[in-house]
Amino acid sequence: MARKLVSFDWALKRLLRSKANFGILEGFLSELLGHSIHIDELLESESNRDMSAQRSNRVDLKCRDGAGRILLIELQHERQDDFLNRAVFGVSRALTEHIDAGQAYGELPKVISINLVYFNLGQGTDYVYHGRTHFVGMHTHDELALSDDERASYRAESVAEVMPEYYLLKVNAFNHVAKDGLDEWIEFLKTQHVPETPRGQGLREAKQVLDVLALNDQERRAYEDYQDELRQRASMVSSHYGRGKDEGRQEGRQEGLAQGLRAGVYDLSEVLGLPLSDDQRAQVETMTAAQLERLRHTLKKTRRWPPGKKQR
Numbered sequence: 334m335a336r337k338l339v340s341f342d343w344a345l346k347r348l349l350r351s352k353a354n355f356g357i358l359e360g361f362l363s364e365l366l367g368h369s370i371h372i373d374e375l376l377e378s379e380s381n382r383d384m385s386a387q388r389s390n391r392v393d394l395k396c397r398d399g400a401g402r403i404l405l406i407e408l409q410h411e412r413q414d415d416f417l418n419r420a421v422f423g424v425s426r427a428l429t430e431h432i433d434a435g436q437a438y439g440e441l442p443k444v445i446s447i448n449l450v451y452f453n454l455g456q457g458t459d460y461v462y463h464g465r466t467h468f469v470g471m472h473t474h475d476e477l478a479l480s481d482d483e484r485a486s487y488r489a490e491s492v493a494e495v496m497p498e499y500y501l502l503k504v505n506a507f508n509h510v511a512k513d514g515l516d517e518w519i520e521f522l523k524t525q526h527v528p529e530t531p532r533g534q535g536l537r538e539a540k541q542v543l544d545v546l547a548l549n550d551q552e553r554r555a556y557e558d559y560q561d562e563l564r565q566r567a568s569m570v571s572s573h574y575g576r577g578k579d580e581g582r583q584e585g586r587q588e589g590l591a592q593g594l595r596a597g598v599y600d601l602s603e604v605l606g607l608p609l610s611d612d613q614r615a616q617v618e619t620m621t622a623a624q625l626e627r628l629r630h631t632l633k634k635t636r637r638w639p640p641g642k643k644q645r
Contacts, residue, residue: 338544339556341522364535394406401442403444404447405447407449439486443494448502460507461503466497507519517532517533521533595620
């Protein structure tokens, strides 16, 4: 029977910030980026603070690799409609945090934003998306390239290597058999399951370090409390969403009924030869379905507008 492992968000909060466990993070990043990654240090910033689930359901980690690049790892459980804007803001903040007054722009680090989302984000059939910046000519449609001097200055081969990059991992969209190390990592992110003989770099170490049974009593209680908090938050979101959807349906039905009755009032006023003034039309537009039904009945019965008064 497979041993139960702690969730990756908990690991990011409590376990993977230890230098002794950098190998797990390095394995994940190496599988994602396609080449070997060595983490030099964790970087402190507003996004690196250990915030409780009561204040936020997001987990952020910022580190610098051996090449001097800044790697942002952001994890989000609940739906956020402006999540892409938040990813852009995270990159912008990282850039401004790591350049001092008087420094040349050439001192800006390369930033890679890695976003793990557990909700439906956008439309697409894949579960891993990679975004890079390319400049394409509007007339000739050629891609802007670096000159020889610029390649030496930027220590890069292309414009895309200079600009920030984004990775979006739609964790819940993964429903495949793991075919490579990255798939095994995404399966772990979704299920906390690691194969008996994992191919993914860092996963073998993760099986040992992230084993729930390896936690001390205090950590285990804290982890259980954290999981309970996430379940409560999910339940509250589901309850509010369901209630809101029902209320929306009811409001939609009422508005649809009101629109039909409103059209009936207008038709009836024409048939009865009671053309409505602008003020009367404005009055009709503000009436509820029940009020419109009473008005229609009165018009048919008295052939006057408004009820009890002569039509001017």
